[in-house]
Amino acid sequence: MPEATFGFRDVDPAEKPRLVRGVFDSVASRYDLMNDLMSAGVHRLWKDAVAARLNPQPGEVILDIAGGTGDMARRFSKMARAAQQRRGGEDAKVFVLDYNAEMIAAGRAKGGEPEMAWGVGDAQRLPLPDACADAYVISFGIRNVTDVQAALVEARRVLKPGGRFLCLEFSHPATELLRKAYDAYSFKVIPAIGELVAKDRASYQYLVESIRRFPDQKTFVGMITKAGFARASYTNFTGGVAALHQGWAI
Numbered sequence: 582m583p584e585a586t587f588g589f590r591d592v593d594p595a596e597k598p599r600l601v602r603g604v605f606d607s608v609a610s611r612y613d614l615m616n617d618l619m620s621a622g623v624h625r626l627w628k629d630a631v632a633a634r635l636n637p638q639p640g641e642v643i644l645d646i647a648g649g650t651g652d653m654a655r656r657f658s659k660m661a662r663a664a665q666q667r668r669g670g671e672d673a674k675v676f677v678l679d680y681n682a683e684m685i686a687a688g689r690a691k692g693g694e695p696e697m698a699w700g701v702g703d704a705q706r707l708p709l710p711d712a713c714a715d716a717y718v719i720s721f722g723i724r725n726v727t728d729v730q731a732a733l734v735e736a737r738r739v740l741k742p743g744g745r746f747l748c749l750e751f752s753h754p755a756t757e758l759l760r761k762a763y764d765a766y767s768f769k770v771i772p773a774i775g776e777l778v779a780k781d782r783a784s785y786q787y788l789v790e791s792i793r794r795f796p797d798q799k800t801f802v803g804m805i806t807k808a809g810f811a812r813a814s815y816t817n818f819t820g821g822v823a824a825l826h827q828g829w830a831i
């Protein structure tokens with residue numbers, strides 16, 4: 582049977598969802614604070630850049646898959662409403678789906694926007710009909726999914742023709758110098774911050790290991806194309822520490 586990755590370990594694919602769920606159960610209450618500490622706030626700039634690229638419009642159905650505490654969905658809702666106030670049109674609908682009920686609960690506790698709806702669901706088997714969405718966004722989520730290719734095929738299924746796929750994920754630094762500095766920071770500093778703030782070193786060790794195991798930018802473009810998307814491409818953020826991948830459903 583093919584194996585799945587859990588950080589640097591190869592595990593039985595049947596085992597991975599429980600292991601990943603354990604990570605996010607453990608970090609849910611400190612998740613947003615930890616993101617700010619680990620990235621010195623830079624993750625907010627990356628998320629803003631993705632929202633600007635999506636440019637949400639009134640009346641659109643937008644999916645925030647593996648949406649966690651709804652960080653992206655809040656941005657999309659506000660932007661679609663601002664456009665609606667300028668030009669009119671229907672309300673946008675923004676769905677946050679995550680398979681971890683603790684993350685959804687932490688997101689709901691933070692508060693939502695009128696356009697937002699929350700649900701528990703797996704990116705590999707979305708509880709959604711075919712061709713229902715104008716955009717599918719997954720931010721720092723796909724790396725945690727057991728079968729990434731299956732999740733991409735599922736993304737293609739739920740998008741309308743002309744719909745857009747956007748994936749923000751940690752990726753691979755483009756230069757050797759940056760890779761060395763980033764390795765030193767992520768293997769030494771991030772697990773230590775996890776231990777201090779979230780009282781959970783192991784979950785943050787998983788985070789840095791899972792980033793290294795995720796396919797590089799070009800390999801991931803190939804996977805998006807294989808799932809049936811057109812014009813798959815990527816944009817590096819911060820020298821490839823993160824990357825935005827895009828594709829079009831045709």
Ligand SMILES: C[S@@+](CC[C@H](N)C(=O)[O-])C[C@H]1O[C@@H](n2cnc3c(N)ncnc32)[C@H](O)[C@@H]1O
Binds near residue numbers: 648653679719727
């Ligand atoms: C690092 S968080 C990202 C949350 C949010 N998108 C953000 O950018 O802040 C990863 C999320 O992926 C979710 N996740 C992992 N595997 C999943 C799956 N198969 N289906 C849906 N969500 C999943 C986890 O529960 C977790 O909330």
